[in-house]
Amino acid sequence: MTDAVSARMKQRLAGAVEVLGRHGLLLLTLAAGLIPALLLALAAGGVYEAVVEEDGVAGLDQPVLDAAITLRSPGVDTAVTWLTNLGGTIGLPVLAAAAVLALCRWQRSWTPLILTASAAAGSLLLTVAGKALVGRSRPPLSDAVPPYEHSASFPSGHSLNSLVVIGTLAYLLVLYLNTRRSRFLTVLAGAVFVLAIGLSRVYLGHHWLTDVLVAWILGLAWLAILITVHQLLHARRLRSLPAG
Structure with a gap:
């Protein structure tokens, strides 16, 4: 992290400590x-309960898929397939690696690499564990756009992983950028990308709507934990810096 960012964060931390006290700030950050x-x-x-019992929000799965099918055309199918591949096992790591490399060079710090790698590892674990635990079948191949996928459906790995990785990168940029406008545009761009990836999974018939919804929810939960830990560690490091 640059000296300017560290100085700004240290100033904010000092102000928060003055108002809340050190223990109060710790508890507030945790909460x-x-x-x-x-x-x-x-x-x-x-x-998950709705999916298992086939009621509640799971009742939207088939109607939403049916609606998506009516919107399909060869040209749109191709475009959406290219889009969804950006959140896949090749596209997302390539995008993330390029972004992390740029951030590390810009900030002259390994923090973007460590944080993004930790985020991705946790996201992958949640995806694998969720699919193994639930073992839900994907929509019928007759309702899907090729190339077909055959792994378990719940949760959507594309949706979960893209939210966590892009969310982590957006969080880092919000820390590094200096203007509210640039921060807002960063968050907006990240949200649009994540939303588009998730909806593409439903459009293509590769996932049910609830697969995507639970992926987003789990991704946000993991992202909240990750950011909390990073904020606590960062605050501790800033407190150890000499006053300047």
Whole structure:
């Protein structure tokens, strides 16, 4: 992280400590990250329960897929397939690697690499564990656009991984950028990309809507935990720096 960013963060930390005290700031940081993560985990459990019992929000799965099928055309199918590949096992790592390399060179720090790698590892673990636990079948191949996929459906790996990785990169950029406009545009661009990847999975018939919804919820929960840990570690490092 650059000296300017560190100085700005240290100034903010000093102000927060003055108002809340060190223990108060610690508790507030924990609450700000872990309470949303807990609520999101509960929401993910609700979606899982709906899928298992085939009621609630799961009742939207077939109607939404049917609606997506009516929107298809050869040209749109090709474009959406290219889009969804950006969130896949090749496209997303390539995009992330390029972004991380640029951030590391810009900030002269390994933090973007460490944080993004940690985020991706946790996201991959959630994806693999979720698919193994639920073992849900994907929509019928007759309703899908090739190339077909045959792994378990719940949660959507493209949706979960893209949210976590792009969310982490957006978080880092928000820390590094100096203007509110640039930060807003960063968050907006990341959100649009993640939304597009998730919806592409439903459009192509590769996932049910609830596969994508639970992926987004789990991704947000993991991202909240990751950011909380990073903020705590960063605050501790800034407190150890000499006043300047």
